[in-house]
Structure formats: C-alpha cells, structure tokens
Amino acid sequence: MxxxxxxxxxxxxxxxxxxxxxxxxxxxxxxDRRQNTPGEFDFYVLSLSWSPSFCEQASERGNGGRSGAQCGGRPFSFVVHGLWPQYERGFPEYCQRSAEWLDRNIMTSMLDLMPAPGLIFNEWKKHGTCSGLGARAYFETIRKARAAVKIPEEFLQLSEPKSIAPDELEAAFIKVNPGMSSSAVSVTCDSRRLSEVRICLSKDLQFRSCEEIDRRACRRDQVLMPPIRGG
CATH class of the missing domain: 1.20.5 (Single alpha-helices involved in coiled-coils or other helix-helix interfaces)
Known part of the structure; x- marks a missing residue:
C-alpha cells in the first residue's frame, strides 16, 4: 500500500x-517568435532614471564609492538608463554574445547622458546588440531619443525633496511633450522613491502606446523624489 x-x-x-x-x-x-534576433523588434523604451534616487540607494547599500561621477558633485536629475528594444509582449536581450568590446571614444561621448562607463557597456551588451545597429549608430539613436523628450522644468533643479503621485508625474511629462499620451509613459518606483520614467517610442522615435510597459508601472499613491545633488 x-x-x-x-x-x-x-x-x-x-x-x-x-x-x-x-x-x-x-x-x-x-x-515572440523572433526572440533575440538583432533588429527584429516592435518599439523602443527610453528609460530615464531619477539620479538622486539611484545615489541614495547606492549609499544605503554601501556602494556610494562605486557610483562614480553620477553621484559626485554634478547636479544630475534624469539620466538615461537605456534605450531598450521591445516586442509587443516581452523583449530581446543579449542578442550577440560575442559583443565584448565597445570603443572607448563611443563610451566617453555618452557620459553626459549616461554618467557611468559600466552602465554604457552593459546597455550595449544587453540591449544595443538587439537593435540591429552598430555601436555608434545605437548610441546616436539614444541621443536622438533623449533629445525627443523634454523634461518638465520643475524637475531640472529640484532642490528640496518632493512627494508626488505617479499620475501627476506622468501628466507633467505629457504636458510638455506634444503627442505623448498616458499610455506611452509609465513611472517605476521602489518601496518609497521614484526610480524611472519610461517612455515608449516607435523605431523612428515617435511617441507610441505600450500597454505591457504601462501594466508594470508603480502602483503607489505617492513617490519621493530626493533632491538633486550639488545643485
């Protein structure tokens, strides 16, 4: 038995x-049947990280010294985390495992938007290799994507901590970016702080809706925006 x-x-x-x-x-x-095929994707997500939150988190984890120029004296507000190829459902990553090298000149040229060499290299390996573009063209596309998005004035020199509803933050971006809708932008957060604003763009860098990205948005009533360092 x-x-x-x-x-x-x-x-x-x-x-x-x-x-x-x-x-x-x-x-x-x-x-997606095209999983990890370079250049075969539907749209981009431009991820803008709120640098003061990143620096506070790094300090709390004891990694403040590793954060380099981003968490030094320069007054960074939103910085580019990455430009990520996406499918309507899911996303590709590490599309060329052999992509171990990135020209130093390309890396240094991006430090004004992405103030961390390690981040630039990792973004190329994980996401850039899926764009179907060469490294230089990919980072030029990041620069164009960032130029296509206007940051609301009130966040450029934030000198005091600010508590804000995610919907209010989205609305501020929509207000200063004609053509952007609520379904094209989402906010992410940790347990209490703003992490990122993510904006969906077509391959030709026009605002477009992206329901899956919006579903992963922050669900907190309020998020904290720590003030800009060195401002």
Missing amino acids: FRTIRISRIISRLLISLVLMVVAAGMAFAQ
Whole structure:
C-alpha cells in the first residue's frame, strides 16, 4: 500500500513538472517568435532614471564609492538608463554574445547622458546588440531619443525633496511633450522613491502606446523624489 502511495506521489510530481515545462515553453513561444534576433523588434523604451534616487540607494547599500561621477558633485536629475528594444509582449536581450568590446571614444561621448562607463557597456551588451545597429549608430539613436523628450522644468533643479503621485508625474511629462499620451509613459518606483520614467517610442522615435510597459508601472499613491545633488 505504502509503495503504491509512493509511486502515485512520484507520478504526480512528474506530471506537475511536465505541466510546468509545457506552460513555460508556451509562454516563451507566446512572447515572440523572433526572440533575440538583432533588429527584429516592435518599439523602443527610453528609460530615464531619477539620479538622486539611484545615489541614495547606492549609499544605503554601501556602494556610494562605486557610483562614480553620477553621484559626485554634478547636479544630475534624469539620466538615461537605456534605450531598450521591445516586442509587443516581452523583449530581446543579449542578442550577440560575442559583443565584448565597445570603443572607448563611443563610451566617453555618452557620459553626459549616461554618467557611468559600466552602465554604457552593459546597455550595449544587453540591449544595443538587439537593435540591429552598430555601436555608434545605437548610441546616436539614444541621443536622438533623449533629445525627443523634454523634461518638465520643475524637475531640472529640484532642490528640496518632493512627494508626488505617479499620475501627476506622468501628466507633467505629457504636458510638455506634444503627442505623448498616458499610455506611452509609465513611472517605476521602489518601496518609497521614484526610480524611472519610461517612455515608449516607435523605431523612428515617435511617441507610441505600450500597454505591457504601462501594466508594470508603480502602483503607489505617492513617490519621493530626493533632491538633486550639488545643485
């Protein structure tokens, strides 16, 4: 009897494992058939990180010394985290595993927008290789995407901590960016602070809706924007 029960449990576990494998395979297939094919994607997400939040988090983790120029004396507000190729569902990443090198001149040319060499290199490996562009063209596209988005004036020299509703922050961006809708921008946060504003752009860098990105937005009533350093 006990042997029969044991065999039944083993069979049940095997069936559960098989079901989970089938579900996982189905989800991967449903994500996109073009998975990780360079240049084959639907739109971009421009991710703008609120630098003061990043620096506070780095300090709390004891990594403040590793944050380099971003958390020094320069008054950074929103900085570019990345420009990410996306599918309508899911996203590609690390599309060229051999992309181990990035020209130093390209890296240094981006430090005004992305003030961390390690970030620039990682963004190229993880996301840039999926754009179908060469490194120089990819980072030129990042610069164009950033130029296409206007930062609301009230956030450029924030000297005091500010508590703000995510919807209010989105509305501020929509107000100063004609053509941007609420379905094209979303806000992310940690347990209490603003993390990023993410803006969806077509391949030709026009604002466009992106429901999946919007579903992953911050659900807090209010988020804290720490003040800009060195301002």
